[in-house]
Amino acid sequence: MRLPLLPxxxxxxxxxxxxxxxxxxxxxxxxxxxxxxAYLASSIFLIIFAIVAVALPRRSGSDQILLADMWMLYTYxxxxxxxxxxxxxxxxxxxxxxxxxxxxxxMDSAGLGAALILFCIMWWAAAVNRLGYQIKEVDxxxxxxxxxFDGYRMLQFSDFHTGTYGNDTxxxxxxxxxxxxxxxxxxxxxxxxxxxxxxxxxxxxSTLSRLKAPDGVHSILGNHDYxxxxxxxxxxxxxxxxxxxxxxxxxxxxxxxxxxxxxxxxGTDSIALIGVENWGDPPFTTxxxxxxxxxxxxxxxxxxLLTHNPAxxxxxxxxxxxxxxALSLSGHTHAMQCQIGSWSPAKYRYANxxxxxxxxxxxxxxxxxxxxxxxALPARIGATPEITMFTLxxxxxx
Numbered sequence: 060m061r062l063p064l065l066p067x068x069x070x071x072x073x074x075x076x077x078x079x080x081x082x083x084x085x086x087x088x089x090x091x092x093x094x095x096x097a098y099l100a101s102s103i104f105l106i107i108f109a110i111v112a113v114a115l116p117r118r119s120g121s122d123q124i125l126l127a128d129m130w131m132l133y134t135y136x137x138x139x140x141x142x143x144x145x146x147x148x149x150x151x152x153x154x155x156x157x158x159x160x161x162x163x164x165x166m167d168s169a170g171l172g173a174a175l176i177l178f179c180i181m182w183w184a185a186a187v188n189r190l191g192y193q194i195k196e197v198d199x200x201x202x203x204x205x206x207x208f209d210g211y212r213m214l215q216f217s218d219f220h221t222g223t224y225g226n227d228t229x230x231x232x233x234x235x236x237x238x239x240x241x242x243x244x245x246x247x248x249x250x251x252x253x254x255x256x257x258x259x260x261x262x263x264x265s266t267l268s269r270l271k272a273p274d275g276v277h278s279i280l281g282n283h284d285y286x287x288x289x290x291x292x293x294x295x296x297x298x299x300x301x302x303x304x305x306x307x308x309x310x311x312x313x314x315x316x317x318x319x320x321x322x323x324x325x326g327t328d329s330i331a332l333i334g335v336e337n338w339g340d341p342p343f344t345t346x347x348x349x350x351x352x353x354x355x356x357x358x359x360x361x362x363x364l365l366t367h368n369p370a371x372x373x374x375x376x377x378x379x380x381x382x383x384x385a386l387s388l389s390g391h392t393h394a395m396q397c398q399i400g401s402w403s404p405a406k407y408r409y410a411n412x413x414x415x416x417x418x419x420x421x422x423x424x425x426x427x428x429x430x431x432x433x434x435a436l437p438a439r440i441g442a443t444p445e446i447t448m449f450t451l452x453x454x455x456x457x
Contacts (some may be wrong), residue, residue: 067113070173071106077142078102084149084167109135119290122259126225133436137181141174148173161368185438190230192237192431193443196450199416199424201385204453205328205361211451214243214272217367217390218251218281218430222259223437231266234431234446239268241448245323248280248313249336249390250367254434255289259301269312274323275313279334282306282343283369283434314350317372318352331362333384340370347371356382367391371409372425377418387425398441 066176071404078098085094112131115124148170152163216238224230238246253259270276273398284304307408308315315332323330331353338347348364349356356362360382366372369389376382392412395405416425431444 064397067109071109074109074139074142075102075106077139080146081142088167105135105138105255118255118288121227122222122255125255126223129435129437131225133181133185133438136436137178137185140181141177145170145174153364155431167441180440181438184440185392186440188314188443189433189437189439191443192234193445194237194241195445195447197426197447198450198452199386199415199426200452201361202454203359203361203385204451205325205330206453207325207328208330208451209453211245211325211435212241213245213247213363213449214238214241215247215249215388215426215428215447216431216445217249217428217448218434219248220251220254220283220430220432220434221263222254222256223433226262226264228263228266231263235266237271239293241446243272243448245332246270246272246274246276247332247365247388248278248364249428250279251283251390251430251432251434252278252281252304252308256285256286257307259286259438260304260307264307267313269309270313275314276312277316277321277332277334277365278308279316279365279367280346282337282339285337285344285346287344304373306319315360316347316352320353329360331360331366332360334365335369335371338375339368340374343432344370349375353446356384358383361385369409369415369425369427372416372423376415377423377425378420379423380420382423384423387423388428388431389425390428391425393428393434393439394442396433396436396439396442398429400441403442 082095082098084099103129109132111136112128115128117125117128120128139229148166152166156162158166161204172213192283216234219231222229247367286300288296290301305315314321316332317336319336320331320333323332333349333353335347335349337343338345353362364384366387366389368391372387372389376384376387392405392409394403394413396409397404403412411427413427413429416427417423426447426449428447429442429445433439
């Protein structure tokens, strides 16, 4: 998928203006021709660098080209976003000139410091935080939870995007060890195991097959798992890609719930674990069919739904009196791989972008896991990769 030409053109023109402004600051503050020439040369190089990155084929190129492109674009933005920040500080230093007072020279120094800090944060996000993890412990309370499942422990992980790691299994291996150490009763994966095509999963099959829990590992597909972001020679090749996904999950020992339900039994009690294929708001394709997965959604069976995109819960389940699904688990948002405290830019796209949510009736709960992997840009500014441990409780009022 190529980036839109008009936005990219505007971005490059804006960056030229930024470079022109900084060039003026260098001439004014350093007074060295070599410094001006060096900055000018770096600007020209970065323009060429950006054009090459944008021109690389994302849908039809190899996995190596896609990874190179991700890192090239991230490198470009990690340089220009600090430049923007410097310009904001420097322009603020010009404000006194409105009343003919001397400009605040200190603002250039402050802007340079802020730019360096931002640059370091962005590369910490790519080199360190992207490969970290956080375990979130979440207690969930239900009046109608079957007695045998009081204290039941479920682990959710999501959005691994294994293709981002190429053939390097070290991070995936670490995550598998961490997950197994939690001793969960059941492990649930809520979609997006790859970026573009199923073959990305091949180096990780052996590692992911080590995931174990008494009640098994259960999974669904996400929007990236259907081959929709790849150019195929024909429909047959795309269909084979999809078949390979099913077979590899079977090899890993995962129970792939493609619009299916499985029942987890403890003693005389049971709960229904429902899995739907990707159900997406535009522009994401909808493959999911909840009616097929579980036709009698209003019955009294305690039900947990795995659905990749939280938009499904918002539009079809929340405040729907005809649906009795106590808990839905989703992923998809990644918190847009940027989170500062409780704020994320994902809130402008998804009202329910991370954490636990209730509808107005409080009969339906949703938890959105912000995922483990990365897509598009190989970094997580905040939004540390998440593993969620749920403990189910009975008879405690919300």
